[in-house]
Amino acid sequence: MQHNKEDLQNFANQIRRDVIRMIRHAGSGHPGGALGAAELFAVLYGHAMEHDPQAPEDPHRDRLVLSNGHICAALYSALARTGYLPVEELATLRQLGSRLPGHPSRTKFPAVIENSSGPLGQGVPVAKGIAQANLQLGFSGHVYCLVGDGEMHEGIVWESLLSAAQHRVGNLTLIVSYNDLQIDGRVSEIKEIQPLGEKLRAFRWDVTEIDGHDIDAVTNALVNRRAKPNQPKAVVANTVMGKGVPFMENLAKWHGTCPTEDEATEALEAIGTVPGYQDFTIMEKAEA
């Protein structure tokens, strides 16, 4: 099936608007990585994954396991914009009783959130286990696992990379959002992970390296899952933290900083309005 590049780019930009507005409303959150992964989410939910919000527990569905859970604002937006929850619910991010806590919780949102995550690295074996169960049980779904680049410092990731190749888990695609930033600074200065593609190839993965903001490149990489059925796939997606909001781009500060009201306004102006979409409504809190 051919993808519509313009639609997917619009979807990505709406995710960006949602991310800014959700985090501003919540008063805290992680905008940088979420903005940087907007195209990845848009292509996954808008094109690459076979999924149906009317049948979220279909055993044959494709799944996304978000391992770097802190960028969940983008996941929640993608889920809302594809019909898994009312878009107005995005305004409940990080609130008491919400299905959308600051890191994704499977038990808070059963049948939609595939895996609880936050502590980095932990989602990789979970994604692999889901994929291996698909093979064991004869389910056709493909499993995508999104990680951040700083997350590649975690030993558990490399343990899982080894065993995924050993067990020939070909229905698994690892996506690394590679923006070279982590909380304390540049990944390359804190603990270099380059050459990442070569490392992954040496671990016997099928590796594609792309511009993570190029809709066509992302699409081609993520739909290429039937090739090499016995080999796990890795997509190194070069991204820019804070992409789409110039004053946030490439600054580690925006890993986990909430924009002020003025900054949020400036960010939304930079992203621009998106044809075919409306922002979710933020209900004013009732005055006591």
Added chain:
Amino acid sequence: MIFRDSTPIRDGFGRALVDAAARRPEIVALTADLSEPTRVHWFAAEFPNRFYQMGISENDMIGTAAGMALNGLIPFATTFAVFAVSLAHQAIRLSVAYNEANVKIVCSHGGITVGGDGATHQAFEDLALMRLVPGMTVVCPCDAKEAYDATIAIADYEGPVYMRVGRIAGPIIDQGRSSFELGKARIVRAGDDVALLANGIMLAYALEAAELLEQEGVQARVINLHTLKPLDEDTVLAAAHECGAVVTVEEHSVLGGLRGAVAELLSARCPTAVEGVGVNDTFGEAGEPEEMLVKYGLTVDQILAAARRAVSRRSVVTEA
């Protein structure tokens, strides 16, 4: 299945897993390079396509098991207690427990009777650490027969479980006509003067102590608390109320395990003299299992002394 006194507890697990898996095709097993020591090698031989060798990667094993469980399988993840509980605690906490994933973590080499491998391989804290994880069921069977029954029970139970199966052989304990039920203590001996609450291999020692106490005119009730969590509160409260003196006996730190669970309950609901026999707050060392039990105070004599202290402290108890 017939179990003899010379059957290691872990053998009961290994045999039961094969039998349970024959009944339930969703059961898979994982190990981190310890298939024979955990006795999961029998499963591997019987069901090679349902067996996952993870290599020396306990974090990966637990996380993978969680993913499998989220997708409908019933994974049994096996290694030594220290490697699962301490090394892979984050994966257990997040990916298994917080996800409410139906994973069974079964570990051999818990406690002090590991032997010459020494302190690095002896987990005195595994049951305590697992007790603190919300939603985790924690089981410590007393012999190979009970390990068999417990394995069948946890395979049928929906939810995360940690089970410790000892490395060494011990006697098969006559538990009368009581059958194994998760979360339900087994009263192994009747008595109203002091209650000896034990699990794992220490149940046999508690029974021996009870026989000796009878010669002193003290009737000890011996209770097998094979399920540490959820604790069978009714049985513990009744024992405290009716005996007025309690001794906990465990092959585990006296902190946070059986003594911890019992003391937490009784201090709130039925203040009672509680004495604890177990490993004090220390690491172990290398030595033969029997030597270790003596050196670290896990003996019949220590249980007797603790029972006498508890009886001397006994006071009239009223329900709070």
